[in-house]
Amino acid sequence: MKARILTALLFATLPLAGAVKSAAVKPATARNHAETLAASMPRFRWENFTTANGLPDNHVFAVLVDGDRVWAGTENGLALFEGGGWKVFTPKDGLAHRAVLSLAVDKNTGDLWVGTMGGLSHISAGRIDTYTQLNSGLSNDVVYGVGVQGDFVWTATAAGASRLNTRTGEWSLYNERNTPMAEIWTYAVSTGADKVYYAVWGSGVLEYTIATGRWKDYTDPDGENELVLFKDQGLIHKITTSVSYVDNTLWAATYFGDSHYDGRSWHNFLTKDSGLPSNFTNQVKGLDASRAWFCTDKGLAYYDGVNWAVYRPALDTGKPEMYIRDASGKITPVAVQTAPAHNYVLGIDVQGDDVWVATAKGLSHGIRQK
Numbered sequence: 227m228k229a230r231i232l233t234a235l236l237f238a239t240l241p242l243a244g245a246v247k248s249a250a251v252k253p254a255t256a257r258n259h260a261e262t263l264a265a266s267m268p269r270f271r272w273e274n275f276t277t278a279n280g281l282p283d284n285h286v287f288a289v290l291v292d293g294d295r296v297w298a299g300t301e302n303g304l305a306l307f308e309g310g311g312w313k314v315f316t317p318k319d320g321l322a323h324r325a326v327l328s329l330a331v332d333k334n335t336g337d338l339w340v341g342t343m344g345g346l347s348h349i350s351a352g353r354i355d356t357y358t359q360l361n362s363g364l365s366n367d368v369v370y371g372v373g374v375q376g377d378f379v380w381t382a383t384a385a386g387a388s389r390l391n392t393r394t395g396e397w398s399l400y401n402e403r404n405t406p407m408a409e410i411w412t413y414a415v416s417t418g419a420d421k422v423y424y425a426v427w428g429s430g431v432l433e434y435t436i437a438t439g440r441w442k443d444y445t446d447p448d449g450e451n452e453l454v455l456f457k458d459q460g461l462i463h464k465i466t467t468s469v470s471y472v473d474n475t476l477w478a479a480t481y482f483g484d485s486h487y488d489g490r491s492w493h494n495f496l497t498k499d500s501g502l503p504s505n506f507t508n509q510v511k512g513l514d515a516s517r518a519w520f521c522t523d524k525g526l527a528y529y530d531g532v533n534w535a536v537y538r539p540a541l542d543t544g545k546p547e548m549y550i551r552d553a554s555g556k557i558t559p560v561a562v563q564t565a566p567a568h569n570y571v572l573g574i575d576v577q578g579d580d581v582w583v584a585t586a587k588g589l590s591h592g593i594r595q596k
Contacts, residue, residue, distance in 0.1 A: 264560050267535040267550055268528060270581065270592030272564035280312030281305055284567075286584035290329035290338075291575040296582055297338065298589050299326030304340060305589075320354035322347045322367075328414075330372045330379075339379055341369030346381055357390070363397025364388050371425075375417035375436075382412035387424055387432075400434075406443035407432055414509075416471040423476060425466035431478050444478075444487070461485050462494040468521075470512040477518050479507035484520060495520075501534020501551035502527055508572045519581070521571035526583055537592070539565045566590040 275281045275298075283302035290297040296307040304315040304326045315321050323344030330339045340347040345358040345367045357364050364381065371382030379390040386401030401410045409428035416423045424432040430445035447460040461478060468479035476487040483505045484495040497505050504524035512518045516531030525538030525547075533552050540547040546565035550558045567588030574583050579594035 263533060263550055263552055264558060267530065267533065267560075268579075268581075268592075269548070269560065269562070269595045270537065270564075271595055272537075272546075272566055273591045273593065274567040274588045275307075275312075275591070276567070276588040280307075281589060282312075282314045282316070284587045286572065286586075286589045287325070287327050288329045288573045289575050289582045289584040289589060290331060291577040291582060292331045292336075292338070296575075296577070296591075297329050297331075298582075298584065299329050299340070301325050315349075315354070320347070320356065322356040322358065328369060328371045328382075330374050332374045332379075339372045339374060341372040341381060343368055345369065346372065346379075363390070363399060365399055365401070370412065371414040373415045373417035373422070375419075375422060378417075380415045380417055380422055382415040382424060384411055386410040387412050387415070400441070405432060405441045413466065414468045416469040418471045421471060423469040423471050423478075425469045425478065427466065428464055429466075430461050430464040431466055431469055431476070433476075458492050458494055460492050461487075462496075467507060468509040470510050470518065472512040473515040475512060475515040477510045477512040479510040479520065481506050483507070484510055486518075488515065495529075501529065501536060503536050503538065509574065511574050511576070513576070519574045519576075521574055521583070523570050525569050526566055526571045526574065535560075537562075537566055538569045541569065566592070 276284050281300065282305055283300035285301040286298050288299035298305040302324050304321060306313045317324055323342035325343040326340055327343065328341035338349040345356050346364055346369050348355045358367050365388040366383035366385035368384040369381050373380045377391060377393045379392060381388045386399060389398040407426045407429040409426055411427040412424050413427050414425040420436055422434040426432055430443055433442045444461045446462065446464045447456045462485045463480040463482035466478055466480050470477040474489060478485040484507050486493045495502050502520060504522040506523040507520055509521040510518055518529050520527040524541060525536050528535045533550060535548065535550050537548050546562045548560040548562045550560060566583050566585055567590045568585040570586035572584045574581055581592040583590040583592060
């Protein structure tokens with residue numbers, strides 16, 4: 227009996243001929259997969275801007291790419307990066323308030339719309355005009371989001387949504403009295419040719435269909451529960467912070483995860499089952515129906531529809547860090563020399579293959595490396 231056991235153990239430890247070949251191939255295959263995946267994900271050389279090189283404040287709320295120009299909304303003024311240098315606009319120049327929260331450009335006119343803590347400013351041909359509660363139909367002077375849709379400028383404010391008809395000057399107000407929003411703290415807006423979406427703090431996402439003029443709400447089927455009880459059954463949480471509407475697809479960010487909605491079905495993302503570095507998301511920017519950028523409090527994440535890449539200073543050492551998470555959950559570090567200015571990321575915009583990233587401690591320019 228003892229001899230049979232020893233013989234069985236001996237044969238169990240001896241690989242078969244086919245197994246030897248398989249064992250030799252697997253590590254190389256894994257390496258090749260990791261290298262191929264790493265090569266397919268965007269890699270950047272990061273240049274960071276702070277007050278030391280022209281930024282009016284290191285706390286950057288928003289960033290907007292306008293062709294060769296880049297606008298940055300900071301806690302102490304609006305900054306324009308053009309021709310390698312910075313120009314700063316403050317209330318002394320006519321800006322509504324020094325704290326700039328949101329930005330949008332009218333692609334037809336080139337005009338810039340600036341949401342601030344003290345009203346909405348309009349910059350056109352070097353002139354700055356400001357709209358407030360006192361001189362216009364703006365819902366509230368705290369303008370968290372702004373978007374342009376044709377002749378209309380939509381704003382997300384601390385007291386509901388507002389829409390300005392730039393041709394007639396007429397304002398329309400949307401709040402708990404004429405929309406499904408239970409709360410009126412609108413945090414972001416995303417405009418499309420057919421629909422407009424709002425992120426409403428405590429009321430989920432609101433959808434406005436331009437053809438019908440009707441509103442529809444999307445809320446968390448779990449209610450106020452921070453635990454996800456019904457996976458992919460709807461919006462992941464009702465405390466929404468950002469919306470991005472592109473290619474007939476809605477991307478929604480919350481402080482408890484993120485959601486993707488293609489008009490038929492929902493898909494939710496959490497740190498436990500995706501490459502999100504944190505569920506606490508400040509902004510999401512969809513690139514198309516399957517790809518998006520996520521700005522979280524623990525770094526910047528890119529999703530290509532299957533795999534994830536994260537860019538940040540390492541949380542423990544502060545050293546530049548990039549890693550990739552594939553569909554199976556395998557995490558592969560990528561050697562990098564630079565990183566965004568800070569882990570707390572508030573906004574992002576795209577400039578060709580490059581990205582510009584707003585953080586709590588500076589503005590970062592990610593230069594795509596081929």
